Amino acid sequence: MPWYFSSKTPRHPARALLIALNCVVLSVGVQQALAEDYFNPALLDIDTPGQGKTDLTLYEKGPGIAPGSYQVDVYVNNNKVANRKINFGVQQPTSGSAILQPCLSVETLRSLGIQSDKFSVTKDDGCVDLSGLPAASATFRPGQRQLLLSIPQAAITPVPHGYVAPDEMDNGINALLLNYSYSTQDSRSRGEDGGHQRNDYLNLRPGLNLGAWRLRTYSTWSETRDDRTTQRDFSPVYSYAQRNILSLGSVVTLGQSSTPSDVFDSLAFTGAQIASDDDMLADSLKGFAPRIRGVAHSNAQVVVRQNGYVIYQNYVAPGAFEINDLYPTGGSGDLNVTVKETDGSEQHFVVPYASVPVLQREGRFKYSLTGGHYRSYDHRVEKTPFLQGTGIYGLPYDITAYGGIQTSQYYDALALGTGKNIGDWGAFSVDMTTAKSQMQEQKTSHGRALRVRYSKDFATTGTHFTVAGYRYNSAGFNTMTDVFDSHTHDDDWTQADRLHNRQEATLDQSLGGSLGSVTLSLVKENYWHSDQGMTSLSVGYNGSWHGISYGVNYALSKNVQDEEDDDPWVNEQTFGFNVSVPLEHWLSNTWVNYILNNSKHDTSQSVGLNGTALADNNLSWGVQQGHSHSSGYSTNLNSDYKATYGEMTAGYSQDNQQRQLNLGVEGSMIVHAHGVTLGQPMGDTVALMEAPGASGTGIDNQNGVKIDYRGYAIVPYVTPYHHNTLALDTESLPPGADVGQAAKVITPTRGAIVRAHFDTRVGSRVLLTLTRADGRPVPFGAAATPAHESGEFIVGDGGQVYLTGMHARGSVNVSWGKGAGAHCSAHYQLPSGSADPVISVTAQCS
Numbered sequence: 001m002p003w004y005f006s007s008k009t010p011r012h013p014a015r016a017l018l019i020a021l022n023c024v025v026l027s028v029g030v031q032q033a034l035a036e037d038y039f040n041p042a043l044l045d046i047d048t049p050g051q052g053k054t055d056l057t058l059y060e061k062g063p064g065i066a067p068g069s070y071q072v073d074v075y076v077n078n079n080k081v082a083n084r085k086i087n088f089g090v091q092q093p094t095s096g097s098a099i100l101q102p103c104l105s106v107e108t109l110r111s112l113g114i115q116s117d118k119f120s121v122t123k124d125d126g127c128v129d130l131s132g133l134p135a136a137s138a139t140f141r142p143g144q145r146q147l148l149l150s151i152p153q154a155a156i157t158p159v160p161h162g163y164v165a166p167d168e169m170d171n172g173i174n175a176l177l178l179n180y181s182y183s184t185q186d187s188r189s190r191g192e193d194g195g196h197q198r199n200d201y202l203n204l205r206p207g208l209n210l211g212a213w214r215l216r217t218y219s220t221w222s223e224t225r226d227d228r229t230t231q232r233d234f235s236p237v238y239s240y241a242q243r244n245i246l247s248l249g250s251v252v253t254l255g256q257s258s259t260p261s262d263v264f265d266s267l268a269f270t271g272a273q274i275a276s277d278d279d280m281l282a283d284s285l286k287g288f289a290p291r292i293r294g295v296a297h298s299n300a301q302v303v304v305r306q307n308g309y310v311i312y313q314n315y316v317a318p319g320a321f322e323i324n325d326l327y328p329t330g331g332s333g334d335l336n337v338t339v340k341e342t343d344g345s346e347q348h349f350v351v352p353y354a355s356v357p358v359l360q361r362e363g364r365f366k367y368s369l370t371g372g373h374y375r376s377y378d379h380r381v382e383k384t385p386f387l388q389g390t391g392i393y394g395l396p397y398d399i400t401a402y403g404g405i406q407t408s409q410y411y412d413a414l415a416l417g418t419g420k421n422i423g424d425w426g427a428f429s430v431d432m433t434t435a436k437s438q439m440q441e442q443k444t445s446h447g448r449a450l451r452v453r454y455s456k457d458f459a460t461t462g463t464h465f466t467v468a469g470y471r472y473n474s475a476g477f478n479t480m481t482d483v484f485d486s487h488t489h490d491d492d493w494t495q496a497d498r499l500h501n502r503q504e505a506t507l508d509q510s511l512g513g514s515l516g517s518v519t520l521s522l523v524k525e526n527y528w529h530s531d532q533g534m535t536s537l538s539v540g541y542n543g544s545w546h547g548i549s550y551g552v553n554y555a556l557s558k559n560v561q562d563e564e565d566d567d568p569w570v571n572e573q574t575f576g577f578n579v580s581v582p583l584e585h586w587l588s589n590t591w592v593n594y595i596l597n598n599s600k601h602d603t604s605q606s607v608g609l610n611g612t613a614l615a616d617n618n619l620s621w622g623v624q625q626g627h628s629h630s631s632g633y634s635t636n637l638n639s640d641y642k643a644t645y646g647e648m649t650a651g652y653s654q655d656n657q658q659r660q661l662n663l664g665v666e667g668s669m670i671v672h673a674h675g676v677t678l679g680q681p682m683g684d685t686v687a688l689m690e691a692p693g694a695s696g697t698g699i700d701n702q703n704g705v706k707i708d709y710r711g712y713a714i715v716p717y718v719t720p721y722h723h724n725t726l727a728l729d730t731e732s733l734p735p736g737a738d739v740g741q742a743a744k745v746i747t748p749t750r751g752a753i754v755r756a757h758f759d760t761r762v763g764s765r766v767l768l769t770l771t772r773a774d775g776r777p778v779p780f781g782a783a784a785t786p787a788h789e790s791g792e793f794i795v796g797d798g799g800q801v802y803l804t805g806m807h808a809r810g811s812v813n814v815s816w817g818k819g820a821g822a823h824c825s826a827h828y829q830l831p832s833g834s835a836d837p838v839i840s841v842t843a844q845c846s
Helices: 013-035 041-045 106-111 480-486
Strands: 068-076 079-091 099-103 137-141 146-150 175-189 196-210 213-225 230-245 250-258 268-276 292-296 300-306 309-316 319-323 335-340 346-351 365-374 385-395 399-408 411-421 427-438 444-458 463-473 499-510 517-527 533-545 548-560 569-582 590-599 603-613 619-628 632-643 646-654 658-672 675-679 686-690 712-715 724-727 737-739 743-746 753-757 760-762 764-771 783-786 800-806 809-815 823-829 838-844
Touching (some): 099 137, 292 300, 292 335, 300 319, 346 569, 603 632, 658 686, 658 753, 737 800, 760 800, 764 809, 783 800, 800 809
Antiparallel strands (some): 137 146, 196 213, 250 268, 268 365, 335 346, 365 385, 548 569, 569 590, 724 743, 809 823
16 A cells, blocks of 8 residues: 555655645645636546637636627615516626626616715716725626625615616517407206296407507396396496506596595596506505405306496306405495306395595505596486595505595585504594585585595404494485485476495404405495384305315395395395315316305205316316205316416206206407417506417416417416516427527506517427538537527537527537637538438538
8 A cells, every 4th residue: 555545544644745735735625626616628638639619708717709799687785676687797897707797887877776976976878887886896697697786875866666667667568459258058948938038248458558558348238038038238337548657656547437535435437537656656555455255156247336337247157166266346335246046046246346544655646636527327317517636645654644525516515534544553534525516406414424544464463454433414315326326307306315324444453374354245234214224234255174175155245125124124135154075085186076055045955076288287177966945956067277368158048937048158369460379358557478380388487378370379367567587498398499598578558458578489490510621520619600699508518509499500600719710610411301300400601
């Protein structure tokens, strides 16, 4: 064994000293190697001496990535503030390796919340010199696509979490658009009569986008036919033109819409309005949206009305349902929900749709100004002109002051109120409205209305009051809607009973852990000088245990009529229970369920199977067998299929009394500069993805949405005024297709159709071996660029380079340095009819 491998102690001190020195030198060398990554380009010549060295300056002791524009996440002091494209250039410091530094203009810094006036030096190319401010620096992480900016706090403008700069927002493309929804129901009675009835419902929402302007119209059509009569109804819900004014944080609306409901009750109008848009605020400053929950025991029809208009109609499968995608109607007002079962029975309940307390951050001013004439679904009502203005301002100490005025020839009102954040106890608002009104053919009356509202999240108990309010109206108080409805073009008007008081509440209570949650919704009203009243109560409990979900619900709808009526009390009570058990051990994506519904008219029970199918789970299906006292045994079948070009539903039910078939189709269409694209039903704001040659490619987190045969797809829901990431499912790309960047970030304004273009390479996958005239391979590390595109590919060992999206024939430009002899061009031709996934070809580069 050599002495330097011996485990024994050396006999000579000099030899021991030599060993120690060797260990010290070795440790220093190891530390030096660990402290700095370095690749010696001379190693490339070991197997191929004299091949010519590639210029690896960027990789040898440089940033490891070429300069250019990159889409990056921008962090300021470790807080993500934006995602945008930034230009990067090579900078050589006085010592050390070259680095990539961002080119940030004064405007860019300002949009990132950085006070650009703190930087005293700006370069000739318009880029701010970060060294102009002590302790400021920028670090680029190419692998993570992150730009980290370290800025002294004194130069930071405080920005709320989730803030998006106005210059990042995109008004989208000019386009025509259409949302449509059609459903039909065919019913045939059993027995000697054999009656037949058919119901058709069509919902159309066409629109036009021109720059920042949005033109929208919303209409519904329905037809009911039986053996004797035919009834048709066409209802234009609204038509308007709208655009945002980002500098004011507001939206201008011209046409038919509704006033805000934070100070006064919402009022439908035709005219003009400018109002603050809370969605332009950061996430931490925003509000509330209603949800509708219920239980159906058949393929039931759900109809939602607001302010007299039908705003939603569709069919739901048996069991618990939730509607959380109501198309916005431009205003507020209670949602009157009707659930029509196949046996003819109906459930009715009211979901309060009102704003939570009107608190604003200190210094925030929210306003609305509306002028026009009153719009009623009753054509007999006069179109009375009016003006309305409201303002809400955030004061110090968590106090908010608000108020408003309404004026017309028949009505004048002044409202004043205040709100307060009371810390652990929640938040409340209280306001008083004084009004002078004149009903048709009556004397002028005066009255007041007092309103108190409360909202609170109890984090420790999991309780959330969405809305909890009380309203008291004096005997002489009328709302503007009450007054305007009284002025009709004929004498067939009778004064409606005036509201005395109203209570409303929406409560969500989590019971913690796996114990589930309780929800409650209550609306109760009574009227002056009348026995008439209304109560709508809904209570539900939902929970889960080891994948088994269950729920219990109770609903009460009570309407008290005048004592002269034959039936002064109209009560409707329903009780429901449902449970769903997964069958993953036997059938994937399949559940067995049981449903019980009980009312004073009927009791029904059913058991069934439901699940999802197909690769993307875009087909939902259900089979239900039930029994009720009124209609005997019943069978229900239902399905829902989300496809690239729309969504289709189908259902069939039968019992001892009738057979019923319902079909539905809904979808959207965008007519743009490059053609027509069909898709699933769209929301208010959408994205148009463009990926030429990627037909059939899926979109991440979009069920059933795929790139169509023309290379387009509609992403039906994106969030306005916020960053949205759209990504292609690269695993579903067709053979021969590749994409350079699979994800894009868009930031649309409200109502925009934002185009997201993806650079796809379509063609063959090729392993190309490049040799020079003397037979030597092209140097390792050389950059190869196909002549038909701008992408670069790195040449590997032996002159081989992997290329995608290659045409049947063409040329490739190769470069490995700056000298005249460090460039060449190779012409190639692929063999015809090759079935290989990767085609191997050799070409001479000269």
